[in-house]
Amino acid sequence: MTTELHEAGPRLKSDSDFWRDPYLFYDKLRSIHPVYKGTVLKHPGWYVTGYEEAAAILKEPAFINRVPLPEASTKYEQLQRLQRPQKTASFRPVIEEIVHELLDQLENKKMAEMVSEFAFPLASLIIADMLGVPAEERYQFRQWTADLIQTIDLTRTRKVLAKGGDTVAKLTAYFKDLIEKRKAHPSQDLISTFAGHEQLAEDEVLATCILLVIAGHETTVNLLTNGLFLLMNHPGQLSALKENPLLIESAVEECLRYESPTQLTARTASEDCEINGKIIKKGEHVYILLGAANRDPKIFQNPHVFDITRKPNPHLAFGAGAHVCLGSALARLEAQIAIPALLERLPKLKLASTDIPFRRLIGFRSLAELPVILN
Numbered sequence: 001m002t003t004e005l006h007e008a009g010p011r012l013k014s015d016s017d018f019w020r021d022p023y024l025f026y027d028k029l030r031s032i033h034p035v036y037k038g039t040v041l042k043h044p045g046w047y048v049t050g051y052e053e054a055a056a057i058l059k060e061p062a063f064i065n066r067v068p069l070p071e072a073s074t075k076y077e078q079l080q081r082l083q084r085p086q087k088t089a090s091f092r093p094v095i096e097e098i099v100h101e102l103l104d105q106l107e108n109k110k111m112a113e114m115v116s117e118f119a120f121p122l123a124s125l126i127i128a129d130m131l132g133v134p135a136e137e138r139y140q141f142r143q144w145t146a147d148l149i150q151t152i153d154l155t156r157t158r159k160v161l162a163k164g165g166d167t168v169a170k171l172t173a174y175f176k177d178l179i180e181k182r183k184a185h186p187s188q189d190l191i192s193t194f195a196g197h198e199q200l201a202e203d204e205v206l207a208t209c210i211l212l213v214i215a216g217h218e219t220t221v222n223l224l225t226n227g228l229f230l231l232m233n234h235p236g237q238l239s240a241l242k243e244n245p246l247l248i249e250s251a252v253e254e255c256l257r258y259e260s261p262t263q264l265t266a267r268t269a270s271e272d273c274e275i276n277g278k279i280i281k282k283g284e285h286v287y288i289l290l291g292a293a294n295r296d297p298k299i300f301q302n303p304h305v306f307d308i309t310r311k312p313n314p315h316l317a318f319g320a321g322a323h324v325c326l327g328s329a330l331a332r333l334e335a336q337i338a339i340p341a342l343l344e345r346l347p348k349l350k351l352a353s354t355d356i357p358f359r360r361l362i363g364f365r366s367l368a369e370l371p372v373i374l375n
């Protein structure tokens with residue numbers, strides 16, 4: 001069975017159909033078994049494409065996250081605060097201001113590239129604001145984060161890994177310097193809060209900063225750009241949203257489900273566990289394909305239809321269980337503010353090309369560029 005599927009599986013270097021639409025392949029994998037053992041996406045392990053199975057694994061503590069945050073630590077509590085409604089809402093004025101500043105720059109242009117001219121500056125300014133990174137340093141920051149994403153993807157090569165090591169060293173040096181500055185002159189940001197806790201070792205603070213950059217930056221850029229891309233590719237849904245702006249909340253959930261920015265997360269079994277009749281042995285790796293779980297027909301009717309009114313929509317785009325995303329409320333708010341503002345101020349927005357490829361990453365659904373016509 002494994003050999004059969006492996007041969008039918010994507011050739012990662014050359015299979016452009018897979019990169020355009022990995023969901024057909026995920027369906028095929030799920031139809032063999034929602035918990036499938038093989039080396040289908042380069043690495044040996046269990047590939048989980050079923051929704052119920054994915055949720056069960058994410059919620060089962062015996063499956064360990066390879067990059068855990070210590071749950072009892074002060075910094076974890078600080079991070080959890082991000083999810084409190086009051087805290088999230090406090091970002092609203094900042095997000096609105098940045099969105100409108102960016103739109104001021106786009107309004108009179110004929111064409112634009114929405115990753116670099118809209119989604120990236122928005123997401124990076126917000127995360128910079130939250131962490132306390134000076135705005136003028138954000139472009140360098142973006143380059144570093146883009147490099148890091150490639151190193152954590154399953155498609156990584158040795159060359160990419162080596163470059164990633166370099167980037168981590170640069171980011172670490174950068175944050176070290178910032179922590180020192182905030183120790184001397186504290187402000188309201190997260191780095192000042194972390195730096196002020198004497199019981200937190202410097203390397204813990206550094207690791208948390210880097211985790212936040214990886215976890216929260218690129219993913220938010222991808223939610224914004226995938227969302228715009230989807231709406232422009234589905235004109236009926238786009239007009240429905242324009243006619244009824246109250247649909248924005250369910251529209252953002254559907255974008256998260258349909259093109260989930262984080263497509264894959266990994267776990268290692270700390271003991272033998274049974275999931276849907278399969279025994280996953282201690283030490284084995286498990287690849288949870290969130291993008292596949294979010295298209296499972298057992299849970300989502302017509303899963304390959306993009307429907308901004310879909311309800312309920314219990315997608316797993318932010319994970320589940322103990323490691324569920326700590327930035328989900330913030331990311332949702334950014335998209336709920338940015339997308340309607342953009343559609344209102346740029347009513348003629350349309351794609352500049354019919355062939356806009358996704359980056360060749362397994363773990364992330366990410367457009368390298370989103371060229372659009374504005375006027």
Ligand code: HEM
Pocket residue numbers: 058065067068069079082211212215216217219220223260261262265266290316317318319320322323324325326327328330331
């Ligand atoms: C659309 C945007 C985002 C998506 C799709 C996303 C997705 C995810 C997913 C799937 C996980 C779980 C990973 C796992 O279980 O292995 C996660 C964890 C996490 N996310 Fe997000 N995320 C987004 C935005 C953010 C933002 C803006 C922040 C920070 C401000 C953030 C911070 C975190 C942190 C700290 C964790 C680790 C939680 C833990 O291990 O306990 N994320 N995210």
